[in-house]
Structure formats: structure tokens, C-alpha cells
Amino acid sequence: MYKILATAALALALAACGGQDKANQQAGGAAPPASGVSISGAGATFPAPVYARWATDYRTQTGVSVNYQPIGSGGGIRQIKAGTVDFGGTDKPLQQAELSEAQLSQFPAVLGGVVPVLNLPGVQPGQLRLTGAQLADIFRGEIKSWRDPRLAPAAPGVTLPNLPITVVHRSDGSGTTFLFTSYLAAKSQPWASQVGANDAVEWPAGLGGKGNDGVAALVKQTAGSIGYVEYTYARENNMAHAQLQAHDGAFVNPEPATFAAAAEGADWTKAPGFYLLLLDQPGANAWPITGATFVLVSKVKDQAKTAEVLKFFDWTLANGDAAAAELGYVPLPAALKDLVRKAWASELPGAAPKAAAASPAAPQG
Secondary structure, eight states: OOHHHHHHHHHHHHHHHSHHHHHHHHTTOOOOOOOOOEEEEEEOSTTHHHHHHHHHHHHHHHOOEEEEEOOOHHHHHHHHHHTSSSEEEESSOOOHHHHHHHTEEEEEEEEEEEEEEEEOTTOOTTOOEEOHHHHHHHHTTSSOBTTOGGGGGGSTTOOOOSOBOEEEEESSOOHHHHHHHHHHHHHOHHHHHHTOOSSSOOOSSOEEESHHHHHHHHHHHSTTEEEEEEHHHHHHTTOEEOEEEOTTSOEEOOSHHHHHHHHTTOOGGGOGGGOOOEESOSSTTOOSEEEEEEEEEESSSOHHHHHHHHHHHHHHHHHOHHHHHHTTOBOOOHHHHHHHHHHHHHHOTTTSOSSOOOOOOOOOO
């Protein structure tokens, strides 16, 4: 069990079952207020680490338990539509028509990046440089060996190992997969016509792992493998990554600064239901597989619980930036936070927080 999963699981368990009370008492601190209120969510594994941190901190301050199950974006969408959770999490935003049909409201929570991760003996992080087309050919199974001449320009000065390429992909319905395959479809016509872009696709090659953690585990144990995970999982598991060619031509590393660069030009005011993808954005330093993770809540079911969900995310907008940045995410810009709160007031007037806290400036890094 890797560090990131252990941390996330522990934090969620503490938030859900009250273990934080005991931890605080053992540390000599005051127990959190006992509200008895709990809210449930399920969905994307992409934001699970930051949701876990926020849930623990929020319970410490308010006594409200937030129990989030990282089952994948597809599962989160299904569960919020079925009304079995109070909020769903997805990295694949829903179009306005689908939101309207399901009577759902959608808003972004935090920004991050999807990263190609490697297990190549002798190759250090960032030494392999890939274009979108090369990455697509690898995941199509067209390039089968790390010694393929087509990859020679991708590793200047580095001898790639004489190993077959093992592709590792998600086996579950995943917003991370949606972002990854949407990028590949944009950069490769063969990928677009043969595989396409969705949260679940018919993979031409490779092994499937459940969740970001499952992909990370398979890559770590398989020499010659390449997969894709959300940045925090790559960082916390000390995984080697590939650089990718940005829209403007330079090869860039995945890090919060390059995720933020990709989001700089985004115009969320022209995105109904906050449907906006941050893929292959202009800018010399923009990471090409950047995206937001989204929260889904019902406009009609159990508005008392929806109100508690919005209180939690209102608290994260005001107080969660430092934790998000520490974990490698990019907090929402202040202007986007304001748009989110305005959307709550418009779409969920009976549940929106009455007096939202002022949005502090997002930390850089």
C-alpha cells in the first residue's frame, strides 16, 4: 500500500468515524465540536488526497464528517444520479444538457494534471520527452519496444532499455481517462478514429488497474511499463515521469506551475455548467493534460444535505488552498471562486451558504 493511499484512507476514516477526536485528545488538543452531521460523496480518485485532507481539517473545526469514497468518476456520476450520495466527484465534466436532464448542478473544486509515469531502468524523471502523437502510438500498441527508432529522438543522450513496452491504463470508468484520451484524440488522428475519447474506452493494448492507485501500483511493479495518473499520485509514489510537448512546442515537466499556466487563459464565464477542458492550452509553459475536478449535487433531492455539501466546499474555497498546494494541486483562482458562489446562489438558492467567506489569494507554487 503506497503512502498516498494510506494517507487518504486514514484521513477519510478519521473524518468519517470520529478518530480525529481521539487523535486530538492524545495530542493534548481540544476535541472538535460534535455536530452529529455527516455528508457522503463518491467518485473521482483524482481529488481523493485533497478531499481527505480537507475532510479531516473540516471535521476538526466544525464536527461535520465528510465521507468520500474514491470509486472513479463513472461511479460518482451514477451514484449522484441515483441519489445514494450527497455529492458526486468527476474529472469528466457533464454537458449542460445532461446536467439539466438529471437536475444536477456542477462546479469545479480544484485543478491538477494527468502525468505519464514510467518504470524504465536507467531513465530519470523528465529524461524521456514525448509528443502527443508518440504517446498515442505507444498506447495504441503501434510502438511496442523502448528501442523502437521512432523513440530515439525522445531521449537525447539517454540509452533506453531493451525492453518491450507494457501499457498500463485504467480499468474503471475514469475522468482521468477522459482527460488523457481526449488529449490523445486531439494530437493523433489514428487515436481519434480508432479509440476515441471517453471515461472508458476499448484499449488496444496493455494492462488495466483500478483507480489512480491501481495504475501506479502496476507501473511500479512492471519494468518497461508506462501509465498515466494524477500528479499527486506520481509525486507521492516517487514515480518517474515523461515530459510532454506543450502547445507552443517546448517540452515541459508536470508541476503545479505548469498546471497553473494552462489555466491562465481559461474563460469560465463562457462555460455553461462550468464545462471547460484545459487540454493543450496555448503557452510555452502550459502542461497539456491539465484539468479541473468537479463536484455534482442535486438541485431537487435532500436540499438540507446539499446545503451541508455547499458549506463544506465553501469552507474549502476559503480555507483549503494551502493544503491543496501542499499536495500538488492548484487552487481555484479567486475570480473562479466568486463564479462558483454566484452559481450556487442562482442554481441552488435554498442550499447556498448565506454569507460566503471572502476568497483569499491562491498561493503560488
